[in-house]
Amino acid sequence: MPELPEVETVRRGLEEHLIGKCFAEVSVTGRRTVRRQAAAELVASLEGRRVEAVRRKGKFIAVILDDARVLVIHLRMSGQLLWVEDAEEVSAPPLRPHTHVVARLGDRSELRFVDPRTFGEWYVVSDVGSDGLPADFSNLGPDPLLDGLSAEILRQRLAGRRVPLKAALTDQRVVAGIGSIYADEICFASRIRPDRQTHSLTPVEIGRLSRSTKRLLHSAVALGGSSLRDMSYRDVMGDAGSYQLHHKVYDRLGQRCLRCGTIVSRVRFGARVAYCCEGCQH
Numbered sequence: 001m002p003e004l005p006e007v008e009t010v011r012r013g014l015e016e017h018l019i020g021k022c023f024a025e026v027s028v029t030g031r032r033t034v035r036r037q038a039a040a041e042l043v044a045s046l047e048g049r050r051v052e053a054v055r056r057k058g059k060f061i062a063v064i065l066d067d068a069r070v071l072v073i074h075l076r077m078s079g080q081l082l083w084v085e086d087a088e089e090v091s092a093p094p095l096r097p098h099t100h101v102v103a104r105l106g107d108r109s110e111l112r113f114v115d116p117r118t119f120g121e122w123y124v125v126s127d128v129g130s131d132g133l134p135a136d137f138s139n140l141g142p143d144p145l146l147d148g149l150s151a152e153i154l155r156q157r158l159a160g161r162r163v164p165l166k167a168a169l170t171d172q173r174v175v176a177g178i179g180s181i182y183a184d185e186i187c188f189a190s191r192i193r194p195d196r197q198t199h200s201l202t203p204v205e206i207g208r209l210s211r212s213t214k215r216l217l218h219s220a221v222a223l224g225g226s227s228l229r230d231m232s233y234r235d236v237m238g239d240a241g242s243y244q245l246h247h248k249v250y251d252r253l254g255q256r257c258l259r260c261g262t263i264v265s266r267v268r269f270g271a272r273v274a275y276c277c278e279g280c281q282h
């Protein structure tokens with residue numbers, strides 16, 4: 001599932017191509033993609049509107065329209081946004097299977113939403129907060145890249161919770177944008193087991209978590225995010241990211257830990273699993 005670095009990479013691509021352009025014709029063919037409102041309502045909200053900005057919070061993309069409403073796109077498991085420079089050109093790429101939304105812009109370019117597993121979502125919201133983002137984004141925790149994540153803030157976010165660390169890091173109300181891959185990598189970088197109970201974390205450990213979260217997410221954005229073997233994540237030009245080459249534990253079951261040489265294992269806690277080095281994560 002695309003997480004903060006992958007969604008940020010997609011956002012940057014959209015920012016480059018969408019700003020200042022108008023939605024000319026939008027067609028929704030996926031049954032599940034638009035489900036919070038009627039597809040016709042979404043189409044009517046978009047057609048004729050110009051894109052003012054493309055923002056993000058956590059894993060949500062927020063396309064700011066010129067009437068101050070916001071098109072929210074959530075890629076979920078397998079959603080991809082693909083950019084086509086000139087959709088009327090004979091050499092334009094054909095529609096891929098599982099294309100659920102096609103948004104034609106006024107200059108003949110096209111934004112296509114491909115989503116084989118159909119968990120992804122598009123919706124337009126009018127209820128916008130003073131920051132210009134959808135009001136219900138206030139339910140999300142801080143986004144480590146946009147809002148920072150100091151040790152003190154992280155301590156406050158974790159206070160009163162008694163859950164395994166990975167469950168807290170991937171809870172979007174605690175911190176926005178982290179999923180399974182980066183949670184495992186952040187725990188490794190912080191030398192803390194993903195199944196450690198949050199109330200047992202020391203101030204020094206919370207400091208390590210705060211620093212490694214920001215450092216790791218920045219590095220992953222710089223490399224265009226992580227594309228796993230299923231290759232479901234691509235940027236808007238269809239290119240893969242390369243941060244997966246820098247994963248230390250995620251998807252490295254049975255390989256040696258790069259820090260201490262112990263074999264990387266997969267630990268289970270409740271319904272969850274996490275990749276972990278039991279030699280150097282405590």
Ligand SMILES: [Zn+2]
Pocket residue numbers: 257258259260261262277278279280281
């Ligand atoms: Zn190790």
